[in-house]
Amino acid sequence: MKSWLVAISVAAGRLGGFWGVGAYLGAALFVSAAALLEKRLAPEGAVDATLTGAVFGWTIPLLAYAAVARVSRYGRLDDGTADLVRHGGDRRAIVASFVLMTAARVSVVGALLAALGVLVSSVGEASAIRSDALTSAWIGALGGAAYVAWFSLGSLWGKAGRGRLLSLVLDWVLGATSTAVAVPWPRAHLQCLLGGELVAGLPAWQSSVLLGLFAGLYYLASLLRVAR
Amino acid sequence: MKRIVLTELGGREIIRADLELDAGVHTVLAVTPEGGGELIEITSGLRAPRRGAVLVDGKNPYTRPEVRRKIGSLLAVETVSEVQTVEAWVARALLLKQSTSTARTVLDAIGLGPLGKRTPGALSPSEERGVALAIALATEAGVILLFEPLATPAGRARVVASIEEAAKHGAAVVCVTASARDASDLGGSCFPLRFGRLGGDTSIRALGIPTESVVEMIVRTDDPRRLCAALSLDPAFSHLRSELTAAPGEVVVRGDDTDRVALSVLRGARQSGAKVLALWQRGPGRNRVEVGGRT
Numbered sequence: 001m002k003s004w005l006v007a008i009s010v011a012a013g014r015l016g017g018f019w020g021v022g023a024y025l026g027a028a029l030f031v032s033a034a035a036l037l038e039k040r041l042a043p044e045g046a047v048d049a050t051l052t053g054a055v056f057g058w059t060i061p062l063l064a065y066a067a068v069a070r071v072s073r074y075g076r077l078d079d080g081t082a083d084l085v086r087h088g089g090d091r092r093a094i095v096a097s098f099v100l101m102t103a104a105r106v107s108v109v110g111a112l113l114a115a116l117g118v119l120v121s122s123v124g125e126a127s128a129i130r131s132d133a134l135t136s137a138w139i140g141a142l143g144g145a146a147y148v149a150w151f152s153l154g155s156l157w158g159k160a161g162r163g164r165l166l167s168l169v170l171d172w173v174l175g176a177t178s179t180a181v182a183v184p185w186p187r188a189h190l191q192c193l194l195g196g197e198l199v200a201g202l203p204a205w206q207s208s209v210l211l212g213l214f215a216g217l218y219y220l221a222s223l224l225r226v227a228r
Numbered sequence: 229m230k231r232i233v234l235t236e237l238g239g240r241e242i243i244r245a246d247l248e249l250d251a252g253v254h255t256v257l258a259v260t261p262e263g264g265g266e267l268i269e270i271t272s273g274l275r276a277p278r279r280g281a282v283l284v285d286g287k288n289p290y291t292r293p294e295v296r297r298k299i300g301s302l303l304a305v306e307t308v309s310e311v312q313t314v315e316a317w318v319a320r321a322l323l324l325k326q327s328t329s330t331a332r333t334v335l336d337a338i339g340l341g342p343l344g345k346r347t348p349g350a351l352s353p354s355e356e357r358g359v360a361l362a363i364a365l366a367t368e369a370g371v372i373l374l375f376e377p378l379a380t381p382a383g384r385a386r387v388v389a390s391i392e393e394a395a396k397h398g399a400a401v402v403c404v405t406a407s408a409r410d411a412s413d414l415g416g417s418c419f420p421l422r423f424g425r426l427g428g429d430t431s432i433r434a435l436g437i438p439t440e441s442v443v444e445m446i447v448r449t450d451d452p453r454r455l456c457a458a459l460s461l462d463p464a465f466s467h468l469r470s471e472l473t474a475a476p477g478e479v480v481v482r483g484d485d486t487d488r489v490a491l492s493v494l495r496g497a498r499q500s501g502a503k504v505l506a507l508w509q510r511g512p513g514r515n516r517v518e519v520g521g522r523t
Contacts, residue, residue: 002323002324002326003293003324006320006323006324009310010309010310013309013310013311014309014310073309082274083307083308083309084320084324085273085274085293085296086272086273086274086296086299086301087296087297087320087321087324087325087363088293088294088296088297088298088299088324088325088326089293089296089324090293091293227276227290227291228291228292228293
């Protein structure tokens, strides 16, 4: 229990401070700027373009990547626990807390970014915009958590956690398709939830369930990957 | 009773280590630099060995948090983050160790109490190691693994006394050092570590390594011949060498005291008229200590 509590406070410290303010503010500015640009270029398709491009295509994956790297101290996730493990902390509990804390942060920020993207790029009725923003927000929250789980698993492979970079590349390359190959990757499901192509012919609600299941699977695999 | 058993241990730098240790002070003399730091990391359960096994009281510290809780360690490089003060750092470690001691008493025990209110980021690497040493020594009746414990801001005599005290209370203390003098001061049994291979219990005398301190400095000059001539009769130097082809313009000097050697170099340069372009100290030079022992 002490390992959990200490690890949560350590993760909060790593994701807060100047790094946190800089990362979250930078992401919000980028999304706002992209949304305004899209709105000026093509107002009728601005919401879709902002969400599929700036928000879910770039900002949320990269923010999740940066957050996992930060909480891992830019190395392997299990090496990032050394400060606590050496004094008797349970490595598995610490990794679990780190991933949960990071997922919670990125989920909240992902939801806010998605809503911000909709609010800035939309034109039309307020009620429709509000509904769009809420729908996008929960997709952003789910996407943020899924990306954190996936990158955390990647961070437990390779020297200095280089598997994290591989997991980002895999998501970008294989997740960009809509065939059966795309099923395990967050990007494909998120694009589907935003109104893009169905992943392997699965309806959108199944994509959201699969995305949640895969996030859970990656989380469990991360815990099994480390010794206590 | 604490017991450490290393069986056919292998790692990135450790080629083979077999050891059985009980309570008491034990010193691993790293005659060559390979494997000393890694030995501490693996034995304390921070890293898994590539081959072989580590058992502390019959359990693997890498997979058992309750075993690690009873192990105190001082690594080659200490880093800490996400704490506001040194006291908070120590308190966090004590919380995980489930120790009843307070941060203040742990720091005061080796004279580092004044560091308590400082931020860890403001500490020098040596001070960081000092704080880590204080935490390691606070490990009650367990296993204490220390890399160069006498190279910290806590006084030598105080650290040696604390180590002896811990051993008296039933701890198995393993110190890794590259200095024969430190090994001699720490006492206890001595195991040489050469090129990643850990040898059996032996005496420092049998290893033929001098225990007096050796300071080696490199002088870069515009006229090494003239400088060597001026330094050759100075008793501050136990060794003087200039390799005109391998390192032209450099003179290697050795003595027993950094300040004395540096001042004597400058005096010799003034007398000879040679310009000193740079002057720096090389580390203890573990390989050189060995060579010095043979000669």
